[in-house]
Every structure is written in structure tokens, then in C-alpha cells.
Amino acid sequence: MKMISFDVVVIGGGSAGMASALKAKENGVSVAIIERDDRLGGILNQCIHNGFGLNYFKKELTGPEYANLFIEKVKKSNIKVFLLSTVLKIENNFEITVINGSGLFKISAKSIVLATGCRERPAGAISLCGSRPAGVISAGSAQKFVNIYGKMIGKNIVIVGSGDIGLIMARRLRFEGANVIGVYEIMPYPSGLKRNIVQCLEDYNIPLHLSKTVVEVVGEDRVKGVYVAPVNSDYSFDLTKKELISCDAVVLSIGLVPENEVAIKFGVKQNAITGGAVVDEYLQTSIDGIFACGNGLHVHDIVDNVSKEAERAGENSAKFVKNLLSRGKSNFIKNGFGVRYVNPSNYYESDGILTINFRVSNIFKNAKIIVMGNGKIIREINKNILLPAEMESVILSKKGLRSDLEVLIKTN
Numbered sequence: 001m002k003m004i005s006f007d008v009v010v011i012g013g014g015s016a017g018m019a020s021a022l023k024a025k026e027n028g029v030s031v032a033i034i035e036r037d038d039r040l041g042g043i044l045n046q047c048i049h050n051g052f053g054l055n056y057f058k059k060e061l062t063g064p065e066y067a068n069l070f071i072e073k074v075k076k077s078n079i080k081v082f083l084l085s086t087v088l089k090i091e092n093n094f095e096i097t098v099i100n101g102s103g104l105f106k107i108s109a110k111s112i113v114l115a116t117g118c119r120e121r122p123a124g125a126i127s128l129c130g131s132r133p134a135g136v137i138s139a140g141s142a143q144k145f146v147n148i149y150g151k152m153i154g155k156n157i158v159i160v161g162s163g164d165i166g167l168i169m170a171r172r173l174r175f176e177g178a179n180v181i182g183v184y185e186i187m188p189y190p191s192g193l194k195r196n197i198v199q200c201l202e203d204y205n206i207p208l209h210l211s212k213t214v215v216e217v218v219g220e221d222r223v224k225g226v227y228v229a230p231v232n233s234d235y236s237f238d239l240t241k242k243e244l245i246s247c248d249a250v251v252l253s254i255g256l257v258p259e260n261e262v263a264i265k266f267g268v269k270q271n272a273i274t275g276g277a278v279v280d281e282y283l284q285t286s287i288d289g290i291f292a293c294g295n296g297l298h299v300h301d302i303v304d305n306v307s308k309e310a311e312r313a314g315e316n317s318a319k320f321v322k323n324l325l326s327r328g329k330s331n332f333i334k335n336g337f338g339v340r341y342v343n344p345s346n347y348y349e350s351d352g353i354l355t356i357n358f359r360v361s362n363i364f365k366n367a368k369i370i371v372m373g374n375g376k377i378i379r380e381i382n383k384n385i386l387l388p389a390e391m392e393s394v395i396l397s398k399k400g401l402r403s404d405l406e407v408l409i410k411t412n
């Protein structure tokens with residue numbers, strides 16, 4: 001089988017893949033991107049709404065505009081791009097098996113960046129009861145039908161879950177003339193960003209029902225309606241109050257999960273909470289030389305954070321190739337009260353800057369983010385509100401940091 005070699009091979013050509021590849025290239029190594037789609041850009045290609053790039057480019061862009069700024073740089077960069085090429089597996093010595101229209105081929109790498117993005121949770125993930133008629137569709141698929149293929153998915157639409165994609169699709173379907181009956185969220189708080197609640201629902205009078213969810217789908221060939229019911233504080237459903245809502249489409253926005261089959265098969269250790277790899281402060285996984293970033297590492301709220309994180313993965317993969325990745329004594333970083341997970345899960349004793357990303361597990365008002373080390377408070381940040389939908393970051397100087405760390409939330 002034909003074998004081609006590169007210093008750094010990036011798997012996935014979305015925003016994370018492109019940003020990491022460009023940074024690796026800037027650091028003087030040969031780089032290839034392998035992307036299974038027919039173009040670079042990943043999920044951004046179907047996100048035609050604006051709101052991208054406010055942090056990274058300091059201007060408001062649509063998803064394709066944001067992607068194109070990176071695609072243009074990739075085109076000028078001498079990075080080898082393999083499109084319509086899917087990575088099937090990684091083997092020892094970092095031999096990567098790829099399939100495309102011409103068959104199988106192998107690419108060998110000195111370092112690999114995993115930038116494989118995420119996929120949507122399907123109906124089975126929430127054990128949705130009832131029949132299985134046509135018209136029950138994930139929010140991302142609905143977005144692809146409407147934005148890429150120009151096809152509507154229904155006229156009277158119920159949205160299950162208040163994740164950002166569902167909120168954006170509620171507005172998008174309303175723009176296209178649909179009656180968006182409402183968004184039903186099992187939790188007592190929305191799971192999407194505040195700005196999307198306001199700009200996608202409130203501005204268009206689309207009702208958001210918290211602690212209420214779809215308990216049954218009704219319909220034979222095509223969905224005819226759903227039963228919705230209030231959710232008790234122990235997350236059981238109050239079926240005595242269930243009501244039937246007529247609709248011809250149900251859009252599921254019930255979460256994203258990192259897409260990591262290739263990494264898992266190769267033995268990259270996974271984080272049970274994020275569904276992505278366990279990484280150190282260099283975004284290096286449990287296997288030396290394999291780095292991870294973007295939604296394949298943990299689901300991000302905004303793409304600007306994906307690009308910045310991916311640049312670090314790309315730079316560190318190039319440093320790995322050049323044997324420049326210095327590692328001192330390793331200390332753990334763990335999540336404490338109110339924190340669902342932390343990324344990275346360890347850091348190395350040396351000078352420099354440490355960025356810890358995390359999400360809280362509940363809504364906290366007038367709270368403090370606290371970083372503890374050696375029984376002492378190392379950093380304390382006051383927050384009016386902390387939301388599970390928003391990724392939080394703490395940036396620390398590593399000078400003098402010599403202990404395990406714990407990130408926790410304290411309420412007043």
C-alpha cells in the first residue's frame with residue numbers, strides 16, 4: 001500500500017483542524033489535513049447565521065465567512081489537504097489508514113492532531129417513547145436540509161431541547177415560514193447561550209418551556225403530534241398532566257458528543273464526562289505525540305475558543321516533532337464542587353501561563369470561581385452568574401505553582 005509521510009497529520013478539516021494545521025506549519029514542520037467531506041470548514045459550512053468571530057476576528061461573521069478566512073490561509077500555506085478522505089485507523093508508529101474514492105492508502109506521521117469534531121445525540125439517547133414516524137430529525141440535520149439543500153422539514157414544528165443548535169433552528173425555521181410551536185427543555189434552565197435565547201426565541205415570540213419535555217411521539221408514516229408533560233424535580237414525568245400537541249416535525253437538540261472512534265480504537269484515554277480525550281496542558285493525550293482539540297476534545301460554546309485552543313494543539317505538535325516540548329513535574333487539576341469537568345487534567349511545573357477551561361454543573365448566581373492548591377486559595381473570581389451552557393476559563397501564571405489544583409464554585 002502506498003505510504004506518504006508528514007511531520008504533523010491533522011485528522012479533521014473543521015475550524016479546529018485548520019487552526020491547528022496552520023499553527024503547526026508556522027512552526028516549521030510539514031503538515032497534512034485529512035478531511036472526509038468534500039470541502040474544509042466542517043460544521044461551519046452549514047451555520048449561515050451570523051455571530052461568529054467576535055472574539056477571534058473582532059468582527060461579526062457567518063459560519064462560512066469565518067471558515068473561509070482560514071481556508072484562504074490554508075490554500076496559501078503549503079499544507080497538503082486530502083479531501084473526501086476518511087481516516088479509518090491509527091496504528092503503531094503513527095501509521096494512519098485512509099480511504100478515499102481511489103481506495104486505501106497510508107500516511108505516516110511523527111505527530112497527530114485529533115480534530116474530529118462532534119456529532120448530535122439521537123432520539124435513542126433520551127429513550128424517546130412512541131412510534132418512529134418520518135419527521136423526527138436532529139437539529140443539525142434540519143440545518144443541513146434547510147441551509148444546504150434548500151428543503152423545509154415541516155410546517156408545524158416542536159423543538160426538543162434548548163441547545164444552541166435547536167435555538168438557532170427555531171429562528172431559522174420561523175424565517176422560512178414555519179410555525180415553531182415551542183422549545184421544550186427537560187432541565188429547569190436552558191442549555192443554550194443566553195444570547196441565543198434572546199435573539200432566537202424571545203425576539204420572535206417562540207415559547208421556551210422549562211422543566212417540560214416530549215414524552216411520546218405519535219404518528220404512523222409521518223409524525224402527527226407529541227405528548228408533552230411537566231418534569232418533576234427528580235426528573236420523573238408528571239404524566240397526569242400530559243397534553244397532546246399536533247405537529248408534523250420534531251427537531252431534536254439534545255446535546256453533542258465528541259466523535260472519537262479512531263482515537264478510542266488506538267487506545268487514547270477518554271474523559272467519561274466530556275467524551276473527549278484526557279489531555280495535559282499541552283493538549284497532549286495519554287499517548288505521547290497525539291494531541292486533541294476542538295469539539296472532538298470537549299464541546300465548545302463558541303468557535304473563537306475552538307480556534308484558539310486548536311492553535312495551541314498545532315504549535316505543541318510541531319514542538320513535539322522538534323523535541324522542544326519540555327515537561328517538568330506533573331500535577332493534577334481536578335474539578336470540585338459545582339464544576340462538571342476541567343480541561344486539561346494536569347500541568348507541568350515550569351514558568352509560563354496555564355489556561356484551565358471548565359463548565360459548571362448548575363446555574364450559580366453571585367458566586368465565586370475558586371482555584372485551590374495546597375489547601376490555599378490561589379485565584380478567586382467573582383461572577384454574577386455562571387451557566388452550564390457557557391464555557392469558563394481561568395488563566396494562571398505558573399510561576400511558583402507547585403501543587404495539584406482544584407477548581408470549585410463557592411456560593412455566597
Ligand SMILES: Cc1cc2nc3c(=O)[nH]c(=O)nc-3n(C[C@H](O)[C@H](O)[C@H](O)COP(=O)(O)OP(=O)(O)OC[C@H]3O[C@@H](n4cnc5c(N)ncnc54)[C@H](O)[C@@H]3O)c2cc1C
Binds near residue numbers: 014037
Ligand atoms: C448548528 C451550530 C451552530 C453554531 N453556532 C455558533 C455561533 O453562532 N457562534 C459560534 O461562535 N459558534 C457556533 N457554533 C460552534 C462552532 O461552530 C463549533 O464549535 C466549531 O465549528 C467546531 O469546530 P471543530 O473543528 O471542532 O469541529 P467540526 O467543524 O465538526 O469539524 C470536524 C471535522 O472533522 C471531520 N472528520 C471527523 N472524523 C473524521 C475522520 N475519521 N476522517 C476524516 N475527517 C473526519 C468532519 O468531517 C469535520 O469536517 C455552532 C455549532 C453548530 C453545530
